[in-house]
Amino acid sequence: MQRLCITCKGSRLLCGRKTCPLLAGLKKRTEFAKLAETKEFFGPSTSVFVGWRGYPVVGVGPMTILEGKEYNAELGRLEDPSEWFAHGLGMEEIVELRSSSLRAKRGESVTSRTNFVSDMAELALAKQPVDVELTFKSKPSFNLSFSDVTRPTGASVTVEKMKVTENPKIPKQVESIVSDELRAVESAKGLYDLGLDVYKVAEILSAGTLGLHRDKKMVPTRWSITATDDLIFKKLATQLKEYPVIDAYYVYQSSYMDNHFQILLMPTSLEYENFEAWFPGSVWNDASFQRPVIVADYEGFKGRKQYAEEGGGYYAARLAVAEALHKMRRQAGVIVFREIHPSYFIPLGVWVVRETVRAAFGNSSEKFETKMAALKYIDSLLQAKTGLKLAIRDFEVQSVILRQKKLTDY
């Protein structure tokens, strides 16, 4: 896969070949070729997707896959980023996996209560993929789509009719939370506490099943992911603030697909700063730039009121950190240093951040008695990895936390 692929997505053949090798390979392996000629589909729906263009009238519908029945065993893998991470799937494998997905959609207002929408809600609540029968309005078009927040999607098609052909299995406890007259925040936390991962919670939120009856509406998938990260964090944060402060400085680290994280925990009350250093050639920094571009966002003990400029990654990392602190029953001042190196050049969604930060806390940490020693350690790792292109100083000058003195310093 080349860098060009991201702009081209198989539609413009920018690489100069006559056919897109990515899509060609894919078409051979999947049932796409067969499907491209038909206007009907029967198979499992693995999740639901709600678009954001044109809000409040958006394209909504089930996600299905173009694989034959024999791939059923692997269905779970298609939708579950924690599985992708656990198996150490690389960029190409993930793109390939996701390109066999078909997004069936139809225009609906987010407040719509049609049968199509309520069927969709059931699909979202179901524990396992549910078989559906779809009638298309036109032939599916194949166009890979990438986003910084959501997982990549493959083909899409406008759907005319949907029939759910089996009974969706909805866990009792999930059913009971959703049918309670609760605000969306409360239900989402309830679902999370049941052990549903944020991916599933976000999907349920996006399908418009949460909230007080009169307020129920669908939420574009893109927004539902960050919204879920944010509201689960806020719930955890009220607990964190009651916990004792951690006893020393700790540095955790982990890497995935050339995203490198170092996480510093400091013995202070809860505050959070997130750095992203985009190297030339990575997704959001042009290769002609000579230096890494560093962006930062911060929030204090009281939390933030405005949306973080960094976007979804800020919230995904913050949730993963809060989960770890909650497990330790401690609060801390937190700084996340994320370096994005050139071989991460296709945005695959914020799950990359969430899973990698989660994994960092599963690795062993280094403990330090002073801030200076901890920063020096981080510096040595930065410099070793980046060939002196990046030093802790580059972060320090932008840091709210590191530049603020404490009264206890006097």
Add this chain to the structure above:
Amino acid sequence: MFKAKIDSTMLRECIESLTAIVDEGKFRLTESGLKLRAVDPANVAMVSFELQRDAFDLFQFAAEEASSEAESDSKAELELGLDFVKFLGILGIGGRDEIELELDENVQKLYTRMGSLAYTISLLDPSSLRKEPKVPELEFPVQVILETEVFRRTIRAAEKIGDHIVLGVDGEMFYMETEGEMDKLRLGLRKDQLILLTPGTVHSLYSLDFIVAMSKGMSHVENITLNLGKDYPLRLDFEVAEGKGKVSYLLAPRIENE
């Protein structure tokens, strides 16, 4: 036993000066009045507060001796844990009437009455609140006294421009300076435009978040005193309750970029 009456506007101004730094805290009640010292969760800003008993229209205080045997004589002081944000809300409903306060130690409740409105506040367990902080030993080479309104206006403007602000004295001139990505703002006041100034050469950088909050805590105050040093904490003092109360803020500086 504690029972008191006080002008509710006056009390509100006092509480507002506290919420600039903390949401909750514990008052120490003694024979001579009310005291509090608290630090923000990040250990960056501190407030010290004192309200004399003669700020009250009525002030009755007695340390209870009969309540328990062991701590009978150490009880010349009562602790009162309060959610200040909630308390401000209550004072807001009550309007401008005089407010009556009565503490029930045994059930940890504070009874308040404003005109025909009675509100019972459940107190916070003092042991669940942060310990009273130690005040760092500081010496300030420079002091400036100025009109609060000038200071507050500058802060309001600075807030729109950047995240931090420099406070400094250059010879006989006091200045405040803020620089954002686009704009820059500087206020310079000569000695004769100030109430008092010790000449010197100092300046320090502070987070505007904290200074903005502090400036909201002094909206009814006429003059403020700034104590400054070079890359040093700021101590900002003013009087409340017609001179019968004192507020003092301490704020740690930010490290400047070389």
